[in-house]
Amino acid sequence: MAEQTDPLLQVRNLTKTFFLPGGEVQAVSDVSFDIPRGSITGLVGESGSGKTTLGRALLRLIEPTSGQTIFDGQELNALDERGLRAARRRMQIIFQDPVSSLNPRLRVGDIIAEGLRAHGIGTRASRRDTVAGLLEEVGLDAGLMSRFPHEFSGGQRQRIGIARALALEPEFIVADESVSALDVSIPAQVLNLLLELRERRNLTMLFIAHDLSVVEYLCDQIAVMYLGRIVEIGPSRPLYERPAHPYTQALLSAIPLPDPTLERRRTILAGDIPSPLNPPSGCVFRTRCPEAAGICGERRPEPVAIGPAHQSYCWKTEELHARA
Template sequence: MSEPLLQIRNLSKRFVTPRGTIHAVSDASFDIPRGSITGLVGESGSGKTTLGRTLLRLVEPTEGQTIFDGQDLNTLSASELRDARRRMQIIYQDPVSSLNPRLRVADIITEGLRAHGIGNRASRRDKAAALLEEVGLQADHMNKFPHEFSGGQRQRIGIARALALEPEFIVADESVSALDVSIQAQVLNLLLDLRERRNLTMLFIAHDLSVVEYLCDQIIVMYLGRLVEKGPSRPLYSDPRHPYTRALLSAIPVPDPARDHSRTILRGDIPSPLDPPSGCVFRTRCPHAADICTEGVPAPVETGPGHHSFCKRTEELYATA
């Protein structure tokens, strides 16, 4: 892979509440290569969205570094961060609530341009028209309101808004999960086309592993705020090395009734981030848990080029697989 555009080092986010401290993201470290699409997967409540927003400083980190093109975003002043935001954007999960119902599409798409003082009204409208056509809509749609569009069309408007400032990096937060399957495929193909045309770098957050496999170059798996496995897409899918990843992949439907497909059913529910388990956070649900799993947070074990598993029994389990 190419040199990383983003380097995340020991990034953590904790929320202090009257009930205690929520450990939303704990000690996350990984790279996002320039021009790649990195998938971030895990169950609901695993910290995916919080991690994505913390990278952009939409949520302030508690600890750690987010190094974007050699610059640590977490040390920037408000004015410096404002300038950096032109290079980073987000596509939100809900295409309904993420669009202001009182604004016309042209105003929604060009809101960032106005905020940064880019162009005049005429040039911004021209930009909105071009972006609408680039994402598969018609230029005259810019005079309509969000309620006049379908869910897939609204998401395309959200994508056009994210592209308006010509960003280099985009966080796509569950950006197809609210869409029908056929529309999902169209939006995924659009994201792939945009990556090629604009040399975009993306963090694609999702819970549908089949979608992530289709789209992403590398995968990061999270559980209860911690990374449990990361690596290139193909080896991670063909030979997962962490029990949690194996359980997630076993849940993907196989469209062949003649093929044997056994599922790994995890016992219990995901623990509360207010009181995560000691040692390996997955040990309370892991079918291979042992006493060693209580002894400190697992360090990453390299099982292949760029492929790491955060499991104390990785080598043992792999040897007997």
């Protein structure tokens, strides 16, 4: 695991609101956190919690409504088109679906080289050499570059997506549910590849996932998201061993134990995640929280520090952490 260093990415009060005929949806609401340089931060939560929207807003693939994203000291949301184009060489994304994210009409070599061509990097011959090296780096044969995406398995297509993300030699990568669409036997191979690439290239990553066992294996820091807001963030081991937020506790209680003779005490949440068109007042988790009290509906909780770089957004943080 990477040691805590200065942040490569700083997110401050980031908000993304979608304006729909039925009302406003705050998919990301006032989110703040740091990603240390050379580390992997996991972003977890149920479907509909805003994870993918946050990841894309950080890269300005969708425009945030307000807030700041500071990358290596540079405010990304203040950049014009030319400045953003230059910054994009340093930031890339691995998409969730390795099928729809690859153009079926292009050969694999052209898909991986697309960013190089767009930025005017190298000659045709040098780009071909770069693509060959990238394919080999992600565990594929360089001779496959003339094939089309449909000729590959799901795991191989995801490796192609990873090679494409590496082509411009970025410093920061958003991996959006990059193993969730793969067959059961494949994710471990992709996760090990990401760890190797982090060490080899000194990459910084935001790894978006819903499988907490995967996140524990891969990530140095974990942020837990619910209905557009981060409810707990901290280093992986302390957060897994003593989670402080009731939502984090419920998610962790659902992880299967590898020993069938052991039984984990489950925390079953009532109901479903509320509609973002009409979020609860105060703490957004209160309608499903087994610990909810009167104050939870009145005011949004402030972050409470419970350890180095470990914070929980709950009115009962200290009580729950002591009980964990």
